[in-house]
Amino acid sequence: MSDILLEEVSIRPPSARRGVLRRFLRHRLAVLGVVLIALLGIGAGGAPWLAPHDPDEIAIAERYVPPLSADRLLGADDLGRDVLSRLMYAGRISLSVGIAAMLVTLVVGFAIGAFGAYLGGWIDVALMRLTDVMLCFPSVFLLLFVAAFVTPSLGSMALMIGLTCWMEIARIVHAQILALKSADFIAAAELAGAPAWRIVVRQILPNTLAPILVAATLNTANAILLESYISFLGYGIQPPQASWGNMLTNAQSDFQVDAWLAVFPGLAITLAVASFNFIGDGLRDALDPRVRDA
Numbered sequence: 001m002s003d004i005l006l007e008e009v010s011i012r013p014p015s016a017r018r019g020v021l022r023r024f025l026r027h028r029l030a031v032l033g034v035v036l037i038a039l040l041g042i043g044a045g046g047a048p049w050l051a052p053h054d055p056d057e058i059a060i061a062e063r064y065v066p067p068l069s070a071d072r073l074l075g076a077d078d079l080g081r082d083v084l085s086r087l088m089y090a091g092r093i094s095l096s097v098g099i100a101a102m103l104v105t106l107v108v109g110f111a112i113g114a115f116g117a118y119l120g121g122w123i124d125v126a127l128m129r130l131t132d133v134m135l136c137f138p139s140v141f142l143l144l145f146v147a148a149f150v151t152p153s154l155g156s157m158a159l160m161i162g163l164t165c166w167m168e169i170a171r172i173v174h175a176q177i178l179a180l181k182s183a184d185f186i187a188a189a190e191l192a193g194a195p196a197w198r199i200v201v202r203q204i205l206p207n208t209l210a211p212i213l214v215a216a217t218l219n220t221a222n223a224i225l226l227e228s229y230i231s232f233l234g235y236g237i238q239p240p241q242a243s244w245g246n247m248l249t250n251a252q253s254d255f256q257v258d259a260w261l262a263v264f265p266g267l268a269i270t271l272a273v274a275s276f277n278f279i280g281d282g283l284r285d286a287l288d289p290r291v292r293d294a
Helices: 002-007 014-026 028-045 083-119 121-135 139-147 154-163 167-180 184-191 196-207 209-232 244-254 260-287
Strands: none
Touching: 014 028, 014 260, 028 083, 028 260, 083 121, 083 154, 083 167, 083 196, 083 209, 083 244, 083 260, 121 167, 139 154, 139 209, 154 209, 167 196, 167 209, 184 196, 196 209, 209 244, 209 260, 244 260
16 A cells, blocks of 8 residues: 555546647647757768768868858868858757756756755755855856866866756755645655655655656757856857857957858857747747646
């Protein structure tokens, strides 16, 4: 009997899940976002096979070759490196940092919000005051401060962004769990003698997935933007390894003459961030329990 109580969670029936999918597919911008992210992901993931050139190959004779020239579809930069190839390899860094940082924010934010709300008392007060203190400082300033003392790499960038951007997730989870604490299935699990960590993971987590998924997509967009911003300022991924942010940095000295060197990485950042935001909007509408199929 206790095992049944411990496994009891509020899960959408198959018909409800189909309704969520239908509502998501009706959100045209969300579907467009999925398509664009898929294309960016294929280009980045398949860069070793799809890129027309070595991204670090220097060809001085082809410096500043404009787009649509011979075998340089998007032109070449100040060292003659192929812009399309560098964009594809840069996408591997920027998208990986965004997704990894999002996972860090989910783990840290859920842990702080969930255990604070469920345990209550001084633990809840301490964790929520920590969240409030972190919210007082803009994420960009925190990142710049930490980045000045950390050797930049894909892993360190993801950790830095994730550990400075978890507060929104913590607040969302905290509010959701305060509303769930009085639910019958939580009381049943407590009566069955389940430990706090198991109730949080097995009972509470599945019932907070909807707002967490929405926040996760929006946080991925924010992480990509922060990585680009930090790399643009020179504190992020360092050349010759390419990211969309440091490609913008390299292009700024040539902006007056060859603006297209900044247009392409800027466009990639814009498409990635907008796509994740569109997906987040679509998930928010599709998972809203107040929305019903027509």
